[in-house]
Amino acid sequence: MTRPLSAPLDVGFDYTRSLGPTLGRFLSDLRRRRVTGIRGSDGRVHVPPLEYDPVTAERLSEFVEVAATGVVRGWSWTPEPLEGQPLDRPFAWALIQLDGADTSLLHAVDAGSPEGISTGARVRARWRGDRVGAITDIECFEISDAPADPPAEADDVTMVTTPVNLHYTHSASPTEDPFLRGLMEGRLIAQRCPECEKVYFPPRPACPTDGVPTTDQVDLADRGTITTFCVVNVPFLGQRIPPPYVSAYVLLDGADIPFLHLLLGVAPEDVRMGMRVEAVWKPREEWGPTMQNIDHFKPSGEPDAPFDSYSQHL
Amino acid sequence: MRPAAVVGTGQTHHAAKRLDVSMAGLCREAVDRAMADAGVDWPDIDAVVLGKAPDLFEGVMMPELFLADALGAVGKPLLRVHTAGSVGGSTGNVAASLVQSGVHDRVLAVAFEKQSESNAMWALSVPTPFTMPVHAGAGGYFAPHVRSYIRRAGAPEHVGAMVAAKDRRNGAKNPYAHLKQPDITVESVRASTMLWDPIRYDETCPSSDGACAVVISSEPTSGRAAWIRATAMRTEPTTFAGRDQVNPQAGRDAASALWKQAGITDPLSQVDAAEIYVPFSWFEPMWLENLGFTDVGQGWKLTEAGQTEIGGLLPVNPSGGVLSSNPIGASGLLRFAEAAMQVMGTAGEHQVDGARVALGHAYGGGSQFFAMWVVGSEKP
Numbered sequence: 183m184t185r186p187l188s189a190p191l192d193v194g195f196d197y198t199r200s201l202g203p204t205l206g207r208f209l210s211d212l213r214r215r216r217v218t219g220i221r222g223s224d225g226r227v228h229v230p231p232l233e234y235d236p237v238t239a240e241r242l243s244e245f246v247e248v249a250a251t252g253v254v255r256g257w258s259w260t261p262e263p264l265e266g267q268p269l270d271r272p273f274a275w276a277l278i279q280l281d282g283a284d285t286s287l288l289h290a291v292d293a294g295s296p297e298g299i300s301t302g303a304r305v306r307a308r309w310r311g312d313r314v315g316a317i318t319d320i321e322c323f324e325i326s327d328a329p330a331d332p333p334a335e336a337d338d339v340t341m342v343t344t345p346v347n348l349h350y351t352h353s354a355s356p357t358e359d360p361f362l363r364g365l366m367e368g369r370l371i372a373q374r375c376p377e378c379e380k381v382y383f384p385p386r387p388a389c390p391t392d393g394v395p396t397t398d399q400v401d402l403a404d405r406g407t408i409t410t411f412c413v414v415n416v417p418f419l420g421q422r423i424p425p426p427y428v429s430a431y432v433l434l435d436g437a438d439i440p441f442l443h444l445l446l447g448v449a450p451e452d453v454r455m456g457m458r459v460e461a462v463w464k465p466r467e468e469w470g471p472t473m474q475n476i477d478h479f480k481p482s483g484e485p486d487a488p489f490d491s492y493s494q495h496l
Numbered sequence: 497m498r499p500a501a502v503v504g505t506g507q508t509h510h511a512a513k514r515l516d517v518s519m520a521g522l523c524r525e526a527v528d529r530a531m532a533d534a535g536v537d538w539p540d541i542d543a544v545v546l547g548k549a550p551d552l553f554e555g556v557m558m559p560e561l562f563l564a565d566a567l568g569a570v571g572k573p574l575l576r577v578h579t580a581g582s583v584g585g586s587t588g589n590v591a592a593s594l595v596q597s598g599v600h601d602r603v604l605a606v607a608f609e610k611q612s613e614s615n616a617m618w619a620l621s622v623p624t625p626f627t628m629p630v631h632a633g634a635g636g637y638f639a640p641h642v643r644s645y646i647r648r649a650g651a652p653e654h655v656g657a658m659v660a661a662k663d664r665r666n667g668a669k670n671p672y673a674h675l676k677q678p679d680i681t682v683e684s685v686r687a688s689t690m691l692w693d694p695i696r697y698d699e700t701c702p703s704s705d706g707a708c709a710v711v712i713s714s715e716p717t718s719g720r721a722a723w724i725r726a727t728a729m730r731t732e733p734t735t736f737a738g739r740d741q742v743n744p745q746a747g748r749d750a751a752s753a754l755w756k757q758a759g760i761t762d763p764l765s766q767v768d769a770a771e772i773y774v775p776f777s778w779f780e781p782m783w784l785e786n787l788g789f790t791d792v793g794q795g796w797k798l799t800e801a802g803q804t805e806i807g808g809l810l811p812v813n814p815s816g817g818v819l820s821s822n823p824i825g826a827s828g829l830l831r832f833a834e835a836a837m838q839v840m841g842t843a844g845e846h847q848v849d850g851a852r853v854a855l856g857h858a859y860g861g862g863s864q865f866f867a868m869w870v871v872g873s874e875k876p
Contacts, residue, residue: 189625193552195555197554200513200514200515200517200613202518202521233565239538239565346555354626390735409644412639412692412695413693414632415689416632416633419617423630429632429636430640431640439737439738444628450693455647472627476628494738496641496644496742
């Protein structure tokens with residue numbers, strides 16, 4: 183069996199975090215080349231500072247400045263750094279207990295090779311030049327006995343931007359695969375549930391009602407009925423089609439479930455539930471394994487379907 | 497099953513951007529109010545249940561992990577509940593079940609969303625390969641089904657605007673509401689921009705930062721109690737052939753089980769106030785029917801007659817509802833908490849006089865998750 187079709191799916195957003203008084207103080211101080219912890223109810227100094235006490239759950243407020251030098255308490259070697267990690271060359275992730283702190287901070291150590299780092303080694307912060315108020319203001323730690331760099335002046339920060347980027351490979355299911363390969367030939371392949379005989383387009387691995395594989399293949403024509411729709415007037419981040427556009431549920435003739443597609447060739451105010459439509463395909467040379475081979479649907483000019491013919495699909 | 501009651505409620509001031517607090521600080525604002533309302537301290541809490549909507553909204557995987565100390569959960573059981581937009585309701589029900597079952601005596605339920613950390617329209621419209629990218633957030637998802645309701649019920653176009661105007665006016669009486677629009681009118685709603693035809697701007701919930709918390713206990717702790725008379729949750733797939741998207745089976749089944757458990761035979765006359773999850777105005781008449789307050793196709797008539805206003809036969813969303821505040825993950829627990837506040841008599845300016853039995857309701861996903869509870873002033 184050939185591998186099902188797959189395609190990249192990249193999801194990314196620059197999240198904007200409001201810091202509040204505790205994390206705000208910590209990151210503002212990092213901008214100043216200062217490291218600030220907080221004293222817990224049991225006297226321990228937590229670095230990074232905790233907002234709430236892990237013993238009593240009360241809000242903590244006694245900030246304590248600690249050194250930007252400390253001791254490696256444990257480490258793990260990263261031979262091949264990944265996107266978004268602190269260094270682009272092999273490095274160690276280390277738990278670092280800063281001088282004056284009772285807990286360890288996780289950060290990178292630029293140690294060159296695994297032989298260059300050991301538990302108990304002395305390290306100091308290597309500060310970034312353009313500090314913005316983020317944990318990455320410490321570029322990394324380096325193996326050194328030397329004292330830390332002196333503090334500098336900087337304004338407070340109240341927000342931090344956290345980019346998150348996820349790279350997936352989205353695979354079609356074995357059932358979708360013939361459907362997608364059919365689209366490459368201009369065919370609309372549905373499947374029928376052997377129990378309830380409902381025709382699913384696009385096909386599913388199993389009938390959602392009966393839980394059995396949908397095994398019978400059915401070819402459908404590229405025309406059908408608009409069951410219901412909305413007119414999208416609102417622009418938004420990540421939108422692929424410029425508004426306004428009509429997002430319509432199309433029930434292909436012979437299918438038992440509608441799917442969403444784009445309706446053009448008619449003024450939005452003239453679109454009706456029950457309107458008969460036909461597919462407008464892209465030029466064949468642009469076809470791929472996607473429903474986007476159908477550029478859009480347009481009115482076919484047939485009389486509207488009676489309400490009773492599609493009311494059970496709303 | 498032993499009786500359990502809500503003995504304290506708390507919520508944040510909801511706003512588009514609560515930039516003064518972290519996620520932990522936001523949750524604690526609600527938690528501290530709920531615990532003060534209940535008159536309990538951390539040693540009194542046996543377990544914590546946390547709810548919030550999809551992690552993509554804040555970009556934090558498993559927020560329950562880093563919130564454990566802020567929620568006072570160290571050394572205690574901490575559960576995360578996740579049922580999309582209905583999660584706040586499910587969180588209340590899970591917490592209730594832990595007390596009703598006798599596993600714990602007092603449970604803290606917390607739900608939150610900090611929508612300003614990202615953009616929900618973006619997060620709900622991630623384009624899947626091989627499909628047609630016509631999705632447009634929650635509004636784009638629900639608008640076609642609202643159109644189907646209007647057609648099926650033969651409802652006049654102004655009913656949606658009536659719901660929006662009512663809920664926003666109610667929100668103006670709620671000190672915690674995000675939107676306070678005491679002067680809004682049906683005409684001004686109808687004049688607002690059409691976003692996802694047939695849903696207008698003013699018929700749409702805001703995007704809010706906020707949190708809600710309740711303390712559920714086997715015994716009263718403060719003298720006030722909203723006794724949990726019934727809970728119900730039901731689920732169905734997002735799509736299947738013949739699915740009723742307007743009046744989903746899962747919602748009907750949950751409501752039927754709920755009324756039976758609560759001993760309610762005529763919800764419209766036996767329920768004094770309802771906090772129903774209405775993120776888009778037309779969902780008020782749709783859920784009135786789905787919940788069995790009216791017959792199918794008749795929900796809009798109750799709204800049009802003004803019977804869902806405070807002072808009407810069934811006040812719906814006296815707090816202003818989701819249309820006035822929508823911290824998504826918290827929105828369901830806010831409905832549940834507001835129902836409890838009504839029967840405890842702590843709803844202040846938006847109190848329904850003499851409310852003794854109230855409904856809290858939430859739905860989520862593509863109208864596929866339903867969670868609801870009935871609370872009453874009398875111990876069952």
